[in-house]
């Protein structure tokens with residue numbers, strides 16, 4: 149059974165008022181109604197400031213369970229809840245309507261919490277978590293001889309973001325990125341065989357071959373082999389005997405040669421034949437160079453040292469399977485070796501060796517799990533892989549636990565993601581029906597971003613605009629991918645993604661640039677004259693200085709800032725980056741509300757000016773940190 153040691157809810161951050169209130173009202177409910185199992189309390193931010201900052205709405209639901217009038221339940225909660233440090237005292241007057249509880253935070257609590265968030269500067273409320281298990285993040289997962297296409301975007305972007313978040317919390321040495329490259333097996337042998345043949349015929353120059361050519365050759369080889377398989381299957385379906393089929397397999401016409409050739413090439417590859425190995429290595433190098441380049445363009449940290457291809461587990465497969473068989477965990481079924489999982493609620497067994505003696509994808513994944521846990525020391529392994537592989541991972545995780553390949557407390561988690569759809573609601577394809585190349589998508593995003601920046605900022609020098617356009621494009625692509633709920637499909641629309649307004653990456657970059665420009669103006673007015681704000685700014689930048697929250701706009705911004713550490717921890721627990729995206733989007737909105745309602749440089753007093761500048765500084769730091777976790781490069785101006 150896939151263990152999920154991290155499913156328990158994250159303990160409330162001392163900075164997150166909402167989480168604290170839920171905790172306090174939970175305690176109050178247990179105190180007021182001991183012995184009755186009540187659901188977790190519902191606390192929400194108030195939609196209207198006249199009802200306070202938060203509302204606890206559970207009295208009505210509890211009243212039903214308890215068979216008491218809601219108002220009486222609300223009063224009992226008021227009596228038991230401990231909020232002294234956090235909120236204005238509650239009394240009968242705090243109960244509204246049938247039993248809503250209105251809660252107003254104490255400004256002093258908010259100000260203290262902001263100081264805790266701001267110092268020490270590098271932490272932003274995220275104290276390093278020394279208990280975090282070493283975590284392997286399986287990401288990217290490209291296959292040899294294939295161009296990276298849109299299907300690899302999510303594995304690369306979500307995986308990288310999860311790794312960044314875990315590194316932020318546990319430290320960089322707690323996270324091990326693993327790119328499980330599909331570099332082994334019959335498909336790779338097909339293209340290797342084809343390439344050997346083309347090279348022998350003088351049709352390709354291996355030294356100069358490109359990933360595009362490899363991709364085309366791969367498709368051709370696969371097409372030919374599929375045709376063979378089709379011909380053989382058809383012969384079998386027509387009831388022809390094995391002799392006929394064997395003859396067909398050996399027949400001298402080209403398509404049939406392809407499959408046979410691929411199979412013998414696989415054998416040669418597996419036995420370490422130098423000639424085959426040379427071609428395979430070339431395919432590997434060309435594919436990986438393109439992969440690393442695409443990842444770099446996406447600002448995902450995926451380097452050669454993170455590659456752990458399927459081939460690296462080759463030597464471990466036979467001994468592993470032999471162990472499974474000897475221990476009785478695996479059993480023969482119709483010639484294949486399988487691990488039954490029905491007692492774990494999975495009807496389909498995990499096949500570890502096919503009837504022809506070959507190992508499969510699952511076998512390699514079992515060996516990889518063993519390596520990750522026993523050699524790399526992982527206590528948690530996270531797979532950022534398409535949701536369509538859900539059954540595969542359930543089987544592999546269950547088999548790994550059943551076979552004792554990993555201790556029970558190791559958490560194996562599939563961070564499954566949905567499909568990227570085209571505007572027609574079907575999986576995103578190019579007009580010709582092919583997968584869309586990732587490089588092309590990035591190019592187009594950069595072009596669109598460049599046009600936008602040019603329209604808004606015609607005076608910006610070309611080199612700077614090129615930099616900004618790149619950042620905007622990456623922000624657009626990454627943010628959209630990360631902000632959609634991970635398991636859901638989403639529609640890929642570059643037009644919408646690169647917009648500067650709405651819930652987009654460029655909007656967040658823009659919000660950050662705006663904060664930066666306020667701070668630049670405070671330091672150095674456009675006129676070039678000495679800044680009249682120098683003293684207020686210095687006070688705002690002084691470490692450990694205090695905050696001052698009086699206006700609703702300041703309060704809303706403060707509350708958005710304080711939610712940050714909890715949002716980051718939630719991502720680590722749930723592996724759902726959209727929680728951080730939502731937090732940053734709300735922060736950007738709260739900042740713009742603050743900026744409209746609370747003049748900063750024209751604040752009513754020097755003290756207010758410096759307090760507001762301090763909020764700007766903190767906003768800038770939180771947004772920079774958050775965008776960094778999302779892997780979005782930031783820019784000063786746009």
Ligand code: ARG
Pocket residue numbers: 286288289290291328329330513516531533
């Ligand atoms: N290469 C695989 C594919 O294209 C993805 C690898 C995912 N990781 C894993 N450990 N199976 O489907």
